[in-house]
Amino acid sequence: MLWVSLYYLPFSHFYNLALELFELVLLHACNTTAATGKGFAIGSAVLTALALISAYKSESKITTIDISKSEVLASVLFGACLPYVFAALTMMAVGRAASLMIEEVRRQFRELDLLNPNTTNSPDTQRCVEISTYASVLEMIVPSCLLIFAPLFIGYLLGAEALGGMLIGAVSSAFMLAVFMANAGGALRLSYCFFSENLLYNECLWDNAKKFIEANGLVGHGKGSAAHKAAVVGDTIGDPFKDTSGPSLNILIKLNTMLSLVFGGSFKHGPFHRDRWWIAVIVAVIFFCIAGGLFGWMRKKGIGKIDFNAKSIPEKNASQLELNKPANSPSPQIEEDKSE
Numbered sequence: 001m002l003w004v005s006l007y008y009l010p011f012s013h014f015y016n017l018a019l020e021l022f023e024l025v026l027l028h029a030c031n032t033t034a035a036t037g038k039g040f041a042i043g044s045a046v047l048t049a050l051a052l053i054s055a056y057k058s059e060s061k062i063t064t065i066d067i068s069k070s071e072v073l074a075s076v077l078f079g080a081c082l083p084y085v086f087a088a089l090t091m092m093a094v095g096r097a098a099s100l101m102i103e104e105v106r107r108q109f110r111e112l113d114l115l116n117p118n119t120t121n122s123p124d125t126q127r128c129v130e131i132s133t134y135a136s137v138l139e140m141i142v143p144s145c146l147l148i149f150a151p152l153f154i155g156y157l158l159g160a161e162a163l164g165g166m167l168i169g170a171v172s173s174a175f176m177l178a179v180f181m182a183n184a185g186g187a188l189r190l191s192y193c194f195f196s197e198n199l200l201y202n203e204c205l206w207d208n209a210k211k212f213i214e215a216n217g218l219v220g221h222g223k224g225s226a227a228h229k230a231a232v233v234g235d236t237i238g239d240p241f242k243d244t245s246g247p248s249l250n251i252l253i254k255l256n257t258m259l260s261l262v263f264g265g266s267f268k269h270g271p272f273h274r275d276r277w278w279i280a281v282i283v284a285v286i287f288f289c290i291a292g293g294l295f296g297w298m299r300k301k302g303i304g305k306i307d308f309n310a311k312s313i314p315e316k317n318a319s320q321l322e323l324n325k326p327a328n329s330p331s332p333q334i335e336e337d338k339s340e
Helices: 002-020 029-060 070-112 125-139 141-158 160-188 209-214 226-262 277-301 315-324 332-339
Strands: none
Touching: 029 160, 029 226, 070 125, 070 141, 070 160, 070 226, 125 141, 141 160, 141 226, 141 277, 160 226, 209 226
């Protein structure tokens, strides 16, 4: 059922494009089916994690996880915070990757003179694909190290029982956060269909609120209005919610429990064991060196910063665009003031 739900989305989009060539409308049940598939994926990850936690208890030879112990309670809170830190890192990674793409598009507009109708240059799409691939791999270094080092740090520092508490806190928190992000992200990309006088228009708007408003579906609130700006923000945030941070929490749930199971036999009982605590210190130092070095290098390179004062259009093209602009067309600032 999970694979059917997930594979239904790309096939439905393909057939929808084919039907649009013949001026037919396909109701986008694919979006609903894909959202349902994400729910199945989250549920399967949680069930897998519960089975792995049970196997971890047997491997580490612990009988109970006593929440009244201070180290166990602290580990539960640490595990509950872990999914939120991971989701924040992935959301910020999307923004930094988008900034790299914006800078590349501006560079091509500026250097290749793409806005000139007489230009013979073509956009370098391969470079954009390279930037996306490079950014996706680079931005996953810190979140991946966080998932790998967190159970090792807790296990070697506070013991096997405390690590079990961390796993319970992480699975519980990640499950709720993943469901929230999948549902909220899908709602922000909610499909709409415009009804008027109990009649269905021939042109149904099943994509999202942004396109619904841009097609004048919301009377009095067209493109550039406050409602349109809110829809654009929701569309921008909803995509990484349901496609980046939400599904990646499934990896967090399963990877934490899997690593704990693999290293479960090496964890001692009780906190601050004299033969193991120094390993936790080494793990923490390695993680902070990787994270600090990477973020410092990215800050030095200016990755993630957008220069809003930079000009992506050459001066000659900008003046030409102003000359070609109709005399009676109002400026964007005037339209914004009218909408307000």
